[in-house]
Amino acid sequence: MDAVSYWPLLGVAVIIIGFGLRANPLLVVTLAGVVTGLAAALPFGDILKALGEGFTHTRTLSLILVLPLAVIGLLERSGLREQAGRWIAGFKQISAGRLMALYLLLRELSAALGLTSLGGHPQMVRPLLAPMAEGAAGRVLGPLSDAERQRLRAMAAATDNVGLFFGEDIFVAFGAVLLMHSFLKENGIDVEPLHIAFWGIPTALCALLIHGCRVLYLDRQLARARAALQEAPRA
Amino acid sequence: MLSIEFFYGLAGVLLLANGVLTALDRAHPRRWPTALFWSLYGLLFLVGGWLPAKLSGALVLAMGLLGGLNLVKSRLQGELDQARRDQGAERLGAKLFWPALAIPGITLVGALGFPWLAGQGLVWVAPKSATLISLGLACLIAFALACRLTRESPLQGLKENARLMDAIGWALLLPQMLATLGILFAHAGIGNAVAALVGQVLPEGVRFWAIVAYAVGMALFTMIMGNAFAAFPVITAGVGIPFLVNQYHGDAAVMAAIGMFSGYCGTLLTPMAANFNMVPAALLELDDRNAVIKAQVPTALLLLTANIALLWWLL
Numbered sequence: 337m338d339a340v341s342y343w344p345l346l347g348v349a350v351i352i353i354g355f356g357l358r359a360n361p362l363l364v365v366t367l368a369g370v371v372t373g374l375a376a377a378l379p380f381g382d383i384l385k386a387l388g389e390g391f392t393h394t395r396t397l398s399l400i401l402v403l404p405l406a407v408i409g410l411l412e413r414s415g416l417r418e419q420a421g422r423w424i425a426g427f428k429q430i431s432a433g434r435l436m437a438l439y440l441l442l443r444e445l446s447a448a449l450g451l452t453s454l455g456g457h458p459q460m461v462r463p464l465l466a467p468m469a470e471g472a473a474g475r476v477l478g479p480l481s482d483a484e485r486q487r488l489r490a491m492a493a494a495t496d497n498v499g500l501f502f503g504e505d506i507f508v509a510f511g512a513v514l515l516m517h518s519f520l521k522e523n524g525i526d527v528e529p530l531h532i533a534f535w536g537i538p539t540a541l542c543a544l545l546i547h548g549c550r551v552l553y554l555d556r557q558l559a560r561a562r563a564a565l566q567e568a569p570r571a
Numbered sequence: 572m573l574s575i576e577f578f579y580g581l582a583g584v585l586l587l588a589n590g591v592l593t594a595l596d597r598a599h600p601r602r603w604p605t606a607l608f609w610s611l612y613g614l615l616f617l618v619g620g621w622l623p624a625k626l627s628g629a630l631v632l633a634m635g636l637l638g639g640l641n642l643v644k645s646r647l648q649g650e651l652d653q654a655r656r657d658q659g660a661e662r663l664g665a666k667l668f669w670p671a672l673a674i675p676g677i678t679l680v681g682a683l684g685f686p687w688l689a690g691q692g693l694v695w696v697a698p699k700s701a702t703l704i705s706l707g708l709a710c711l712i713a714f715a716l717a718c719r720l721t722r723e724s725p726l727q728g729l730k731e732n733a734r735l736m737d738a739i740g741w742a743l744l745l746p747q748m749l750a751t752l753g754i755l756f757a758h759a760g761i762g763n764a765v766a767a768l769v770g771q772v773l774p775e776g777v778r779f780w781a782i783v784a785y786a787v788g789m790a791l792f793t794m795i796m797g798n799a800f801a802a803f804p805v806i807t808a809g810v811g812i813p814f815l816v817n818q819y820h821g822d823a824a825v826m827a828a829i830g831m832f833s834g835y836c837g838t839l840l841t842p843m844a845a846n847f848n849m850v851p852a853a854l855l856e857l858d859d860r861n862a863v864i865k866a867q868v869p870t871a872l873l874l875l876t877a878n879i880a881l882l883w884w885l886l
Contacts, residue, residue, distance in 0.1 A: 340767045344759035347752075348795055351843070361842050361849060362741050363639025365748045366632065369755050376759035381625055386758065388628030390751025392619045395579055396703055397746040397846060398612075402582045402736070403710040404674055407717050409731025414721040415660030416667045423665060453682065453706055454675045457851040458735075463671055466855060490862040493851035494839075497863075498870055501835040505828065512800065516827040519804050523812055527824045535828035535885065542877040547870045 347372030404459040412463060420464050421471025432473040432488055432558070436495045436551040439465055443499025444544055448506040455496050466492040476555075477562055484558060495551060502543035505536040575700040578707035579616050587613030589733040596646055604642035608634055609736070612744065635748060638741030645737035663720065670717040674709045681705025735854075742853045742860075745845035749797045756796065765792060766809020773814065781814040782882045789830050790837035790875055797843025799834030806830070821886035829885070833878045839871040840864060 347368045354364030373383035408416070424430055439455075446454045455461075466489045473488055474480050480488075504510050508529050513536075517529045590610030593599055599606075611634050619627050637643055660667065682702040689698050696704045718725055736743065756762070773784050788810055792802040811830055815821040838844045842861065852860045859865070 340763050341760060342764050342768075344756070344761050345764050347756065347759065348761065348765075351795060355842060360639045360641055360741075361845070362635055362745055362748060365745065365752055365843075366635030366639050369748070369752045370632075372752070372755050372759050372761070378759075383755075384628030384632065385624040386628065386755050387631045387751055388619075388622070388624035388626065390754045391615060391627060391631045391747055392624070393754075394747045394750040395582075395616060395619065396575070396700075397750060398616075398743060399575075399578060399582050399703065400706060401739070401743060401746075401846065401850060402585055403578065403707055404713075405735040406585070406728045406732035407670055407674065407710060407713045409735045410714070410717045410721055410723055410728045411667055411671055413656065413659070413723070413727070413731055414663060414667060415656035415658070416671060418656050419660040419664065419667045422660060423668075451679060451682075453678045453702055457847075457854055459671065459674045461851060462854050464668075486857050486859070486862060487866075489855040490852070490857060490866040493855060493863045494866040494870070496851075497839060497847050497867065501838065502832065502874075505831060505835075512831055515800060516803065516831060519807065520823055520827060523808065525812070525816065525823045527827070531824035532828050535822075535825045536832060538881050538885065539829055539832040539874070539878055542881070543870070543874055546873045546877070550870060 341376075343375040343377075344372050346375040400453075400456070401458055404456075408458060408463045416463050417467040420467040421474065423471070424468040425471040425475040427472075428475075430472050431476065431555045432469040433552040433555040435469055435472050436465070436492060436554070437548045439492075440495050440499045440544065440548055440551065443496060444503035444540065447500050447503030448540070450504075450507040450510060452500060452504055452510075455500060457493060457496060461492050461496050465496070473555075473558060477558065484561075487558075488554075491551060491554060495547065498543055498547045502540045506533050506540055508533045572694060573696045573704055573708075575697060575703055575707075576620070578704065579620075581707065583613045583616030583618075585613070585729070585732055586610075586616055586736070588729050589613075589736050592730065592733045593646070599644070599646055601642055601644040604637050605644055608637045608643045608741070611637075631748075631751075634744060638744055643741045645740055646734075659721070666720060670713040670720060673713040673716055674706070677709035677712055678702065678706045681708060738856060739850060739853045742845065742849050745849055749843055749845055753796055753798055753801045757801065762805035762809075766805055769806070769810055770813070773810070778819050779883065781810070781819065782886070783879055785810045785815055785826070785830060786833040786875060786879045786882060789833040790840070790871075793834040793837030794841035794843065797838070797841055797845065799831055799838055802834050802837070803827075803831055806834075815882075815886060819886070821882075825882070825885045829878050829882050833875060836871045836875040836878065839867040 350368040350371050351364055443455045469488045469492050470485055505512050513529050513533050516532050520527055586609055590606045590613055593609060594606035611630050615627055615630055682705045685696045685701040769788050774780050789802055789806045792806055793799045796802050811826050815826050816823050842849055848863045852863050
């Protein structure tokens with residue numbers, strides 16, 4: 337009676353082992369695709385066909401990354417990132433943490449209104465948010481070390497992700513809500529999309545609170561790490 | 572009517588241009604494999620819709636191997652001239668923000684405007700991809716603005732585009748490969764196997780463990796698939812509906828909403844969510860390619876705990 341085949345899980349195993357070995361992720365994913373296909377007893381031609389169709393159907397994923405690059409690149413050549421850092425450093429009240437908290441709030445609100453394309457890593461985080469965070473932190477701490485820069489940049493990218501993810505499910509017309517609605521309906525449970533969106537609000541607030549506190553705390557962490565570093569040679 | 576195909580073609584030209592620029596660069600450390608990678612990428616964008624699926628699949632496999640075996644390298648080019656950039660910032664000041672902010676601004680206007688126009692009977696763009704087409708148009712307009720403002724030639728723009736593409740490197744292909752893997756996984760019936768496994772290990776009759784299994788299962792399976800949309804139907808059919816709804820009579824809307832968000836906690840934790848975690852690490856030139864994930868770990872774990880608590884109270 338057990339008709340479930342466990343063989344395709346080999347593909348999952350390839351991924352877990354590959355990442356465990358810290359192999360090149362693109363290689364891991366490519367091999368996992370081929371292994372999964374073979375484990376499911378698909379002929380090699382069908383695997384190639386699935387790869388080709390998959391690529392063609394998912395071209396928008398690369399499109400949104402590629403299109404803004406020329407604009408951002410040109411502006412960077414003329415000092416966009418430098419200007420972003422200088423501009424924010426002129427505001428005495430804005431620390432790196434407060435800037436990211438504000439961005440988190442705006443990103444989550446705009447995503448909740450369905451405006452998910454107002455942020456993003458190529459067009460907002462690299463040219464604007466990250467340099468501004470560096471500028472604000474630099475105003476307090478002086479010239480930043482490479483490690484401090486990297487930490488601020490990683491946190492800026494994380495803040496964009498958290499704001500986007502936990503805002504967008506509150507918007508009724510967003511794909512995720514409609515996907516949940518239609519999946520439940522297929523399984524004989526009829527729920528209004530509005531209810532699903534509504535019950536996303538508690539988690540969205542938790543995300544704002546948790547990540548907001550973390551970015552606000554970042555200012556103090558950076559200052560403390562700097563103080564510890566300056567103490568060390570004297571001791 | 573403007574369709575998304577036009578922008579696929581445009582992206583294809585940009586990718587192909589990077590391939591040509593690489594091939595012309597004699598000092599490139601991995602000149603030919605890198606040029607081949609970008610050229611194939613561009614080619615698939617330009618004519619991928621017309622090629623037989625098997626052939627484009629073979630090309631995709633070749634790209635996966637070129638990038639996966641670390642044969643794709645970025646150009647050895649010095650960092651941009653710092654003095655020049657400071658001078659530009661001095662000269663142009665806050666004006667530099669305008670083209671950058673024009674991208675989200677025009678996208679927004681188009682995303683709201685084109686469907687409205689369509690409602691008035693003016694169907695200028697394919698309605699299903701209004702937002703993406705708006706983004707494409709916004710980038711074209713912003714590019715013209717940027718060229719004018721910085722007094723640079725469009726050719727220089729092409730070179731800057733190639734510079735940033737190089738910075739991302741093979742990671743640019745990863746989101747698409749993962750989405751394709753998701754399709755293959757679904758095709759091979761991975762979901763049924765996982766749901767069957769979870770059902771077997773779940774202790775019966777304890778509501779708390781069913782909630783934990785649902786939320787944590789969603790996060791873990793999302794980490795494997797790189798995508799909460801792929802995990803949601805599997806874990807909801809395998810654990811959510813049979814246990815949380817049928818056995819414990821929970822509210823399906825609460826289960827779905829918080830379940831999907833539990834999946835998003837997994838998205839924050841996995842290199843498989845390449846376009847959110849790996850691509851930004853490359854784009855921001857971070858030494859540790861997992862730095863973005865590491866920055867997200869505390870948020871994701873706290874939020875997953877919060878989701879379990881919320882399911883316990885609200886379900």
